Amino acid sequence: MELLRPSSLEELDGGLLLHGGTEVVPLLREGLLETERLVDVRGVVPRGVDGAVIGAGTTLAELEVEPAIPDALREACRLAASPQLRSMGSLGGNLLQATRCWYWRLGYDCRLHGGDRCHARDGEHREHAIFANEFCASAHPSDVAAALVALGARVRTNQRELAVEELYRLPDEGNRSTTTLESGELLLEIELPPAGASVYLKAMDRKRWAFPQVGVAVARHEDGSPRIALAGVAPIPWRIEGVDDLDAATPLPRTEWKVPLARALVRRALAALA
Amino acid sequence: MSALRLTVNGGEHVLDVPVGTSLAQILRDELGLTGTKIACNEGHCGACTVQIDGVPQLSCITLAHAVEGEVTTIEGLREHPLVEAFVRADAVQCGYCTPGQVVSAAALVAANPQPTREEIRHAMAGNICRCGTYPKIEEAILSWQG
Numbered sequence: 001m002e003l004l005r006p007s008s009l010e011e012l013d014g015g016l017l018l019h020g021g022t023e024v025v026p027l028l029r030e031g032l033l034e035t036e037r038l039v040d041v042r043g044v045v046p047r048g049v050d051g052a053v054i055g056a057g058t059t060l061a062e063l064e065v066e067p068a069i070p071d072a073l074r075e076a077c078r079l080a081a082s083p084q085l086r087s088m089g090s091l092g093g094n095l096l097q098a099t100r101c102w103y104w105r106l107g108y109d110c111r112l113h114g115g116d117r118c119h120a121r122d123g124e125h126r127e128h129a130i131f132a133n134e135f136c137a138s139a140h141p142s143d144v145a146a147a148l149v150a151l152g153a154r155v156r157t158n159q160r161e162l163a164v165e166e167l168y169r170l171p172d173e174g175n176r177s178t179t180t181l182e183s184g185e186l187l188l189e190i191e192l193p194p195a196g197a198s199v200y201l202k203a204m205d206r207k208r209w210a211f212p213q214v215g216v217a218v219a220r221h222e223d224g225s226p227r228i229a230l231a232g233v234a235p236i237p238w239r240i241e242g243v244d245d246l247d248a249a250t251p252l253p254r255t256e257w258k259v260p261l262a263r264a265l266v267r268r269a270l271a272a273l274a
Numbered sequence: 275m276s277a278l279r280l281t282v283n284g285g286e287h288v289l290d291v292p293v294g295t296s297l298a299q300i301l302r303d304e305l306g307l308t309g310t311k312i313a314c315n316e317g318h319c320g321a322c323t324v325q326i327d328g329v330p331q332l333s334c335i336t337l338a339h340a341v342e343g344e345v346t347t348i349e350g351l352r353e354h355p356l357v358e359a360f361v362r363a364d365a366v367q368c369g370y371c372t373p374g375q376v377v378s379a380a381a382l383v384a385a386n387p388q389p390t391r392e393e394i395r396h397a398m399a400g401n402i403c404r405c406g407t408y409p410k411i412e413e414a415i416l417s418w419q420g
Contacts, residue, residue: 001293003276003339018340025335026316028294038293040340061329082400083378084323084332208399 001036007043009158009186015039017186019057020088022081023097032098032107045092046189056092056155056187060144063091072198072217076147079202082209092187095145095155095167096179099138099235100211101128111136112176121252127213130251130258131234136171137252138235140178141211145237147200148190149229150217156189157181164190165229168236178236196220199272201265202231214258216265220273228269233262243267278338282307283350297341298322298333309348309373320401323374324348330378330400348373351380356418363414367405375401379415389415 006012015037018024027033046055049066063069064078064086080086080094098104099112101120109115120128120137128137140146148164155164159182169180198219204210215231230238233249240246243266249259278289282305289304298315301307301324313321315334322334327343351357356379359365366372375398382389382397389397394415403411 003293003337018337021337021340022317022332022335025296025337029316038337042342082318082320083397084320084330084400085317087329088331088336208395209402 001038003038003040005040005043009044012039012041012044012158012184012186014184017041019045019090019093020059020085022085022089023093027098030105030107032105041186045090045186047090052192052194054091054190054192056095056189057090060086060089060091060094070147070151070192070195070198070219072147072150072200072219073144073192075200076143076202076215076217079200079204080143091144091190094142095148095164095187096181097142099178100141101136101138104138112138112171112178114176124254125252126254126257127211127232128252128255129234130249130255130262131238132170132236133234133250133252133255135173136235137255138178139232140168140234140236140238141232142237143200143202143212143215143217143231146212146215146229146231147198147217147219148192149237149239150219150227151195151198152193152219152221152227154191154193155187156191158184158186158188160185165237165239170235194222196222196224197273199269201269201272203261203265214262214265216262216269218266218269218273226270226273228266230262230266233258240266243270276339280338280341281344283346284344291338293337293339295338296334297324297336297338297345300338301333301345301347307347307349311370311373313370318402319371319374320378321371321374323377323401325377325381328381328384330381332400346377348377351376354380355420356380356383356414359414359418359420360411363410363417365407365410365414367403367407371401371403371405375403375411379411379418383415383418387419391416 016035045057047057103119212232317335
């Protein structure tokens with residue numbers, strides 16, 4: 001294996017892209033990712049906050065103490081992972097982290113790995129999805145993604161510009177990916193639209209350093225309407241219009257508990273912004 | 275194999291190791307700095323915590339060839355008053371997580387010499403102690419200046 005460290009985007013030419021390494025290194029070690037060429041992109045991805053634009057290479061630790069960003073994003077960063085991981089992990093990397101589904105992580109031949117069944121649906125799934133869980137029951141773990149979707153953020157890559165929401169797709173028979181990222185595509189910057197107050201609330205199985213059981217981000221937009229996005233409830237960050245949308249959840253037998261939890265957090269978040 | 279230049283506890287090292295080797299492996303197996311512990315080896319537990327330019331990071335999931343900056347391990351903090359504070363507070367049971375705890379705590383007090391309990395809990399959350407010595411670790415950090 002070789003490690004390349006390009007200093008300009010023009011030098012990018014294939015390989016497995018690596019930033020903080022908090023996700024890529026363990027997945028390489030487990031054999032869930034394979035490459036002969038690692039590309040350390042820290043030299044080419046912008047870092048830092050400039051007005052409404054955040055470099056995708058900014059670490060979560062930098063953002064959790066950044067007064068110039070919306071509350072929901074700052075809080076999502078503060079409640080994510082552990083201090084060491086927040087110091088290593090980048091905003092862009094956080095958005096692209098893989099599922100915590102234990103079957104996927106253990107290399108089971110599940111649908112995300114190209115197989116023909118979701119082992120979680122019939123097996124252990126207490127941490128899994130309550131929406132869109134028919135094909136794959138994994139739950140998206142990114143607090144930050146939910147916050148950025150609620151905030152209506154956009155992302156600029158080395159190939160295009162799109163809403164953060166459009167970065168994600170539900171996996172299906174023909175395409176098992178949970179992102180719309182193309183090969184060689186690299187997140188460069190996140191742009192935040194003007195927004196009013198925002199909040200991020202997170203339920204965890206312990207008080208610190210845990211993935212979201214349910215995370216709820218709500219941002220009030222210019223027209224006064226709240227925009228709600230959830231983490232930990234579907235294979236991708238999940239938008240709902242209001243608390244009543246939780247009535248349409250399709251929980252698995254052992255994820256039913258997440259529905260009232262999500263309902264309570266959404267109510268609490270909306271009340272916090274009222 | 276690929277050349278690697280590392281600064282650890284103020285000393286320069288030039289090595290030739292395969293890309294993919296973790297910083298923790300280099301510290302322990304190549305440099306003999308076995309104070310840095312490997313427990314989970316996947317970035318969850320904090321036992322392998324070292325400072326890179328003063329910031330606590332996880333050496334077990336840090337690729338040695340990607341290190342930018344100076345590494346400080348527990349051996350480099352041998353004279354830090356926190357070590358004595360941990361002993362005074364009896365903040366050790368099995369001791370396996372302790373080097374990582376001290377490395378994280380040293381970075382905390384460098385930035386914030388008199389942290390509150392809440393600040394300690396936030397900054398130390400990435401160092402897990404399965405013996406449950408957390409109250410004594412808090413006490414050690416609260417009283418580190420003697």
